[in-house]
Amino acid sequence: MRILLVEDNARLAELVRDGLDRLGFAVDWYDSIEGAEHAQQVSHYDLLLVDLGLPDGDGLDLIRAMRRRRNSIPIMVLTARGGLDDRVAGLDAGADDYLVKPFQIPELAARCRALLRRPGSSIDTVLTAGNITLDPSERSVCVAGTVIDATPREVALLEQLLRRSGHVVAKTGLESALYSMDAEVTPNALEATVSRLRKRLLAAEADVQIKTVHGVGYALFAPRLANG
Amino acid sequence: MDNAATSAPIGTGPSLFRQIAVRLAILTVVFAVLNIAIVVITYSRQPESLAQELLSLEASRLAASPDTADVHEGLPGSTHWQVRYLNQPMVHDPDHAMTHARAALVDWTQRERTSTGHRISGVRTIVQNGQQRWLFMQFEGEGLRPYVPVIWAEILQHAVLPLVPLSLLMLTFNIFAVRRVLDPLRQAEKEVDGLDPDNMAARLYEPIAPREVHTLVCAVNRALGRLEGAIAILRTFTANAAHELRTPLAIMQLGIDRLPESRDREELSRDNLYMTRLVGQMLDLAQADALMIDEAHTVDLADTARAVVTALAPKAFEQDRELRFEQAGDTVALGHDEAIFRVIRNLIDNALAHTSGGSPIEIVAGPGPQFSVRDYGKGISAADREHIFERFWRGDRCASDGAGLGLGIVKRLVEAHGGKIDVEDPPGGGTLFRIRLQSPS
Known part of the structure; x- marks a missing residue:
């Protein structure tokens, strides 16, 4: 995974590059729009991290120019600009995510992974949280190394929750994932599936928790997060 | 900021109308006195015309009262007084003494010095009961005393009569002129009272005149x-x-x-x-202060509340807390999405910081352009309620890690939306913050 970081603050860039390097990302750093454009002509990148206030222009202009050239590389804005309209402006310009400084490396890495998640990418061939793993290609779930029985619907649900582990996944998103599996879905299908999956994971002594966020959706927490 | 409604103190000094009225009155009095002085001086320097006026005045007085008894009363201050009707007009001819004249032109006056003072004699034509008669008058007197009635009549005629209507006219004019001229000032006063530190772009209307x-x-x-x-x-x-x-x-x-x-x-x-x-809260507050909502900004409160709950639920679970969301009906409101996001986020953060024990926090959107955030904590005392929206105020001082800006941001953002915040005591304990926004037009 090669990441292109465009940031004019050398110290911050060094820390970000160092932090992401430790988590297995390869980061190239440039401090100007010109440098970033040049780097993209020379090498291929999977993700772009762009600061907005750059010495030779605005990062938003770089994003717009790239999108006009039909460059569909995932782009995340890293900025100090946190005004009421700034996030929308960033996303409107064509960015896929918008992270306001200051941030911590784990959060940045999680967001990078979310943007990089593509079919065939090595990072998410196997989804892991706590002692459970899910292999999307084989549609199999393991708890503590042992494969457990699960219906295709339960696997689909777990996959969605694992992909956004530690985050709330909206009911609507989960429902559409289940509907695509099966035409006949009752109004309580989601609740019923969650309930069965919880029992199954509990029986298999999995250490993750599926939490209900009433009126919004569900979230899967690995033990470290769940215990604070 | 909240004291904009307090009325301006009524000034204790005299009003401009009164000041002008007093000055006008003084001016009128001075003018009258000057006028009187001029009349007195003018006539005392012209005893001839004074004598003439005196006889004319007496003649018209006698003409008005046909009772002949009055004829012999005489002028006050005169030593000798003689008056009689003539059958024939007399013409005064200094060369030939008094002669009977043939002409109709008869009025004459003569003033002579005597050893004690002066003698005035003369004839006046008067009309009595539609009949023309001739009146001969003669009196002797001393000093100015006999002239007092005529001087008084002159003062009345030349000073008082013109000045009274003039003064009244000026006073009336003063009322209207002052009111009219001060109108722009009153307007400006109203505008100044309406000035708001949150809208510093406002300026007073600049009248061309005065x-x-x-x-x-x-x-x-x-x-x-x-x-x-x-x-x-x-x-x-x-x-x-x-x-x-x-x-x-x-x-x-x-x-x-x-x-x-x-x-x-x-x-x-x-x-x-x-x-x-x-630092984030200070920036949020600065942005909240600058926020302007226009009619084009609409927000679905349920969508925004769901987004906030989605963002904060992991943090709540870390603290063994639970966020519950419920949508009650249609929830479209006039508002800025990101601003409302911050309102809800700050209210939930506040509830998380000030309550404990695993109790849930309930967020309800709707019905209509309103939402509420409710916790099951120990509630907010009446004394504290006055302060919770103040900037940098913290009820427990050190228990929370906040800077005391969260609810200040909430208040400012809701105000920018033309909305309203109520703090309620819901049944079952805890605190409920209810935000009412405006419906999109």
């Missing part, structure tokens, strides 16, 4: 311009300073995270997060 009011209003407007500049500098400074602090804070955070794990690192990280939060 020029004095125009200059004053222009001067006030110039002062407002300088004030706006100063406030803008203050606000942008806060915003810029907070903004500029973000990158160093990010560097510090990442630097701390790189240190080997230790208790010191944990503490440093926590301190840095606190500072990050404070």
